[in-house]
Amino acid sequence: MNTNKMGDCHRVCVLFFIIALTNTSGISQSFWFGAKGGGAMNFQSWGDGSFGGSVNRDPLFSLNGDFFIESLDEFHKGALYAQIGLHTRGSSYRFFSFNNVFSQQQGFKFRNLVSEIGAKKTFGENSKYMSYFILGVRGEYTLSTNLDTYVNFGQLFYPINEFVRKFNYGVTAGGGFEMPASDLSNVFIEFSLQPDLSFQYEQQPLFNIIDPWTSQPVNIGLRQVRNLSIEVKVGIKFLRKVEYID
Secondary structure (H helix, E strand, O other): OOHHHHHHHHHHHHHHHHHHHHHHHOOOOOEEEEEEEEEEEEEEEEEOOOOOOOEEOEOEEEEEEEEEEEEOOOOOOOEEEEEEEEEEEEEEEEEEOOOOOOEEEEEEEEEEEEEEEEEEEEEOOOOOOEEEEEEEEEEEEEEEEOHHHHHHHOOOOOOOHHHEOOEEEEEEEEEEEEEEEEOOEEEEEEEEEEEEOOOOEEEOOEEEEEOOOOOOEEEEOOEEEEEEEEEEEEEEEEEEOOOOOO
């Protein structure tokens, strides 16, 4: 990959986060900031663009993390948040030997830099355990993949880096439970569903590709791969509180 192009993409993602951060913290001089991390179960729908032409692969498990900032919801009307983090998207494929002597699982990994902005609504602010819901939009840039691991297997069955879409976008919906840890910090557990609206991988039809098993030319149809992740995270956030004294 061109180094200058990757640097430009990184700067765009960071600028996106800074703008969102500025807009979020600008609502109030006081705001929350923190980090969260946990596990994800990632799925991919592999289709050919036709109705009913999708194949769901086995899940791929990964660890993800984010840094975030959140406006202080002083009047219980809702808050805005912005976050940036590293997430691995992908799927896996389990195959068996012809006599079922052994099985092996292969994982297709897409390591993405993820920027997200959204809204948060909390319920039970006056109780010890608070519940909340979030709804956001995401922009993602693929930093790297592990697809070169399978390059020697041929492109008949395995995806290749040339058809990976670097920029993707999607939505996030979820919720969680939050509990005060001190006067200026809270801990929480969060669940989210993250479907992509764009294709992580899109390969146009290819013709006269040599089948590595038969050495005969074959045609490969359209391949379109879309991500879906289910994430569970734990986190901690700290309050930057500004008080005015007359």
